[in-house]
Amino acid sequence: MDAVLSTKCSFCQTPTQNIAYCCEACEILDSKSLKPVADDNLSFSFLDQPNFKSAFKMTKEAYDYELYVEGLHCSSCIHLLEKIPDFDSNVINARVDYSRSLLQLTVEKNFSLAAVAKLLHSWGYTPHFLERKSNADDFIKKENRAHLKKLAIAGACAGNIMLFVIPVYSGLSGQWATVFNWMSFLLFLPVLFYSAIPFYQGAWTSLRYKTISVDLPITVALLGGFALSTVNLVRGNGAIYYDSTASFLFLIMCARYYIKRTQQKFLSGVSVQDFFGTDHYVRISNGQNLNVRLEEIQENDVVALTISQMVPVDGIILNHSALFDTAVLNGEPLPRLFEPGMKILAGSKLLSKGIEIKACTDYENSYLAGLLAELKNGNGKKSQFVSLTDKLAQKLILTVFFLAIVFFIAYFQINPQEAFNRSLALIVLACPCALAFGSPLAFGLAMKDALKKGILIKNSSSLEKLLKVENIFFDKTGTLTDIDLELNSTWPVFIDEKTRTIILSLEQESYHPIAFAIRKCWPQSKRIQVTDRKEQLGRGVSGTIENNFYELIQDTNAKSDTGLCVALLENGKSVCRLFLEAPLRQEAPGAILNLKNDNHSCYLLTGDISLAATSIGYTCHIPSHDIFSSLKPEDKQDIVRQYKNTCMIGDGTNDALALRAADVGIAVKGSTFINLQAADIYFTRAGLTPLVELFELSKKTKRVLISNLTFSLTYNLIGGILALTGFVSPLLAAILMPVSSFLIIASTLWGFR
């Protein structure tokens, strides 16, 4: 999992785990020879059916098909994938989008999806064809482009305005000075009427919902600066602030674009991985088997499932009993036995041999789809979070406006003109610079830092919420412990080679987690012939080897505290016992101790029985009164809701509701798709080390924020006093505003160095 990456790929130098090449692409490119296409049983032929082909065909894009390529990870992958046209003459062009692991294909008419899928599979990638893009993606794309254009125009105008004001500041006067000032006015118009539109929208929204966001002071400063400068320009006398206002706006837009792109990286990574991928299902109608897509399954259809396939819709089991892994739905690590006539929910995974089910719903109405929908538009939606920036902006803007009005009334008696000038100068100068782009920049940098460490943060406000977290809730299975079972101990302690071979041979064809654990622990490849091999669902396996009847069954009497026990019987007599459990992650106790030292309270929420939970809790320094066991997903949610400033960490779908309910929901690596939807933060590295790093990062961010705020508030105070006493000339404003901006940027970068 999180092994030390000591060796490097001998071709592309990407760190890899003790093999010469990091992927097939490197091997192909380095050895300059093509490996023969592995001819395995995986058939992609269903992809060439018209119903699949038309579903994946893009209509609006410049390319025809788009694939999510699982396993794309280095430069060689890009080079090889973009050379697909050399291998398949029906492909005209192939382009890779590395950051999103996408491959876009332009193709000839008689192109075969199956051929490309097979080619990619032989190179060691898992291709997932994507369906037509949803409107959300188009919208994000359009918005990004619009933002970038507005930013470019603001930048160009701000730069040119500065060129025109330099001669004026250097002492130019007379006719040309007026011309230059009017040029600045003209150049300011695109900023005012085009680039600043998002700020007006933000300000309008905040007025309409009677909240104060940072957009409001920005808009006021922008409009105020423009009004004051234009009045003075027409009068031919007084301060002109076009240059400082335009450059200030440009800097804010840069910071915002940066933070937006960092956030989108998270979203695209999650949304692209469709839960069911390009899975296809076999529908049986009138005795004929037909490949169909998930959406095509209707109520009352009979669907044939093969081993290790996901159940597509809620259905009734028809022909015989079967084992299902329901971990996606309830986090239960061990499979459950379902009898014919029982209802199985969508999302469960079939572990025994193929069965037929009768669909009770279509996908849209299945339990899983319902859960997804609920999470998306959510009953469990979080309370509106007012960020620190917005709160401070609120206070600052009220103070500034109050001061400006008081000053205007008081000074009006002495000099009405000067009273107007100075109070407007105050509003323009006191605009909360650090609030407007210091904080977004700090969050953007923090998110980028996090990304490097394998922590994806969905929204910058989660970072702010993380600063306040007091109560941290952990899920047990898959979070504190590994998700896979491991062979823990045996009785007797040493099991000879022959017995091992017998056990491995019995479990040879089994998809049960126990079988996987045993295979992992005993890597030997020798097997012996088993006659009459039978998998007794829910009990174990049996078979005859060399005239002896063997049974490998779950031993409920000798069940250990934390795991389970399997016994091998030879002709009814016990030969040996194997104890298995999901091992605790090595770093878990350390990580929890670390968090506790930082005055966080840690809790354990689990669906398991209390005995297993207490033992884990003991090792992890969680006292028994902070352990809640035998919980249903709804219970977890209720417990989290009882506390304030919460953070939930989990992996299974049974944690999704709690993740949503917590102030900050964190999904660890290996989480289910639903969990990724519900979580605010997602670890792409296994284990709990990222959690400790995340909390350290949030502390660092806090330090930077505080130093930024202190600086900018002091600065605003001095600037305000200067403005009110009439010491601020346009030249001083033109110098002070960018200087303060650059100081803020410098101090933020220094804080994240």
Add this chain to the structure above:
Amino acid sequence: MNILIIMIPMALLLGLGFVFSFVWAVDQGQFEDVETPAHRILDSNDLERINNERTDKV
């Protein structure tokens, strides 16, 4: 100073030209994926040789 009457519009036109070329590039989608091109340039074209070998065999 009268030269400014020509200089200023020319400077602005030049600036405008760059703004338009940037806007054009944005519309082309050149700023959507800024990561892949950096890798693409490292391509060593080794595959052409592989392909030649392959066609030789066939």
